[in-house]
Amino acid sequence: MPSFDITSEADMVAIHNAVDVAARQIGNRYDFKGTSAKIELNEKDKLITLYGDTEFQLGQIKDILFPALEKKEPESSKRMEAQEVQKISGNKVKQVLKIKDGIDADLAKRIVKLIKDSGLKVQASIQGDTLRVSGVKRDTLQEAIAHVRKSVTDYPLKFGNFRD
Secondary structure, eight states, X not given: OOEEEEEOOOOHHXXXXXXXXXXXXXXXXXXXXXXXXXXXXXXXXXXXXXXXSXXXXXXXXXXXXXXXXXXXXXXXXXXXXXXEEEEETTTEEEEEEEEOOSOOHHHHHHHHHHHHHTTOSEEEEEEXXXXXXXXXXXXXXXXXXXHHHHXXXXXXXXXXXXXX
C-alpha cells in the first residue's frame, strides 16, 4: 500500500550558516560599531540568542537574520519562536529565538483532522514527531499532499519517504 511521511526537521547546518552570515553583517555595519549587538547559536539546545542595546536594535538584528535564514532554508523563519525580551546588565537587552523541530502533537492532530475531513480515501497516523499517510492509489496521496500544503501555511512541512 503506497504511503508517505510528513516531517518537519530543521536543517541545522543551513541555520548555522545563516547565523554566521548575519553575525558577519552585524560586525561590519557602521551603526552597530561600539554597541553590544551580537548573535549566538546554541545548536545543542536549538536556541538563537540576540543581544543588543535596545529593543529597536534587536529588531534590526532580526531584519538581518530572517532574510539570511530564508536564503539558506526556505520557510525557516516560520520555525522560530520568539521568547520575551529580557533586560540584562544595565541598559542591555537580549531575546531568545527557539528553533522548533519536528511536528508537535497539536499540529499533528490538526493535520490528521484536516486529512480526514478532506474526504480523500487515505489514512493518517501519528508516529512520534512524524505523520504517515497511506492510501490505495498514488493519485489520492498526491491530492492529500496538495491539500495539506495548501491548508498548513504557518509551519514548514516536508513530504518524503514516498513508497509504493
